[in-house]
Amino acid sequence: MSSADVLTIFSGAWTTLLLSIAGIALGLPLGLGLALLRWGRVPLLNQAVAVYVSLLRATPLVTLVLLLFFALPSAGISMGPMTAGLLALTLNTAAFNCEVWRAALLDLPKDQIEAAQSVGMGRVLRLRRIVLPQIARTAMPGLINEMSLLIKLTPVLAVVGVVDITRAAVRVGAQTYEPMQPLMVALAIYVPIIFALVSAQRWVERRMARREAAA
Numbered sequence: 001m002s003s004a005d006v007l008t009i010f011s012g013a014w015t016t017l018l019l020s021i022a023g024i025a026l027g028l029p030l031g032l033g034l035a036l037l038r039w040g041r042v043p044l045l046n047q048a049v050a051v052y053v054s055l056l057r058a059t060p061l062v063t064l065v066l067l068l069f070f071a072l073p074s075a076g077i078s079m080g081p082m083t084a085g086l087l088a089l090t091l092n093t094a095a096f097n098c099e100v101w102r103a104a105l106l107d108l109p110k111d112q113i114e115a116a117q118s119v120g121m122g123r124v125l126r127l128r129r130i131v132l133p134q135i136a137r138t139a140m141p142g143l144i145n146e147m148s149l150l151i152k153l154t155p156v157l158a159v160v161g162v163v164d165i166t167r168a169a170v171r172v173g174a175q176t177y178e179p180m181q182p183l184m185v186a187l188a189i190y191v192p193i194i195f196a197l198v199s200a201q202r203w204v205e206r207r208m209a210r211r212e213a214a215a
Contacts, residue, residue: 001181005172009182012168013189019082019164020151020193023089027150028143030090031097036127038098039105049098056095062156064088069160085157093150100142104135137208144201148194165189 034053037045056064065088069081079087108131116126155166163171169186173179 001172001176001178001185005176005182006185008172009165009168009185009189012163012165012186015082015162015168016151016154016164016166017193019086019089019154019157019162020147022086023093023150024147026086026090027093027097030094032101034094034098035101035105038102053095053098056091057099059092061088061092061153062159064092065157065160081157081161084160085154085162088157089150089153092153093146096146096149097143100139100146101135103142104138105131107138108134133208137205140201140205144197147197151190151193151197 034049037049038053040046065084068079068088069084072079112130112134113126116130121129154162154164157164158167165186169182170179172182176182
């Protein structure tokens with residue numbers, strides 16, 4: 001395998017990282033916002049979010065990205081492969097993240113919220129000082145798992161022409177007639193990325209534990 005082939009695979013790795021980081025950066029807060037709407041006391045919003053989450057979780061990612069890329073132009077909305085891929089990843093992961101955040105919210109002791117209300121804490125202050133720090137730790141393992149799945153789902157975007165790391169490796173293998181080498185290079189890039197996520201999770205959990213112990 002030539003240096004040009006390796007560069008092709010690393011170019012695909014950059015695409016994978018770019019889409020994954022952007023999808024995580026958009027999907028995490030969107031999922032949290034959806035979970036807070038479901039946690040709230042507005043029945044209409046609660047039901048609307050529940051329908052969105054159920055629909056997106058039941059829709060295969062490949063179907064979603066094909067719908068965004070090929071069906072939306074008929075409604076006058078056109079987008080490139082990267083944009084369609086990123087939007088599909090964001091909508092998909094936000095739905096799954098919503099359920100992770102919501103589970104953490106449901107585990108939050110109600111007496112803490114009631115105590116904060118009794119001392120005059122407003123909704124935003126309660127959210128910032130009491131709710132978010134606690135649910136972040138509870139939700140962390142599930143969120144990290146969802147981030148890992150998001151990274152491993154990026155090869156699906158090849159259906160609309162996105163050349164991620166797996167697609168790049170397959171192309172190189174088809175050109176060189178040696179599929180094993182490029183796929184092993186792709187695997188060697190995937191593993192450190194996922195390992196870095198897991199290590200980040202453990203670091204964050206340790207730091208949060210130290211803060212709680214100090215408090």
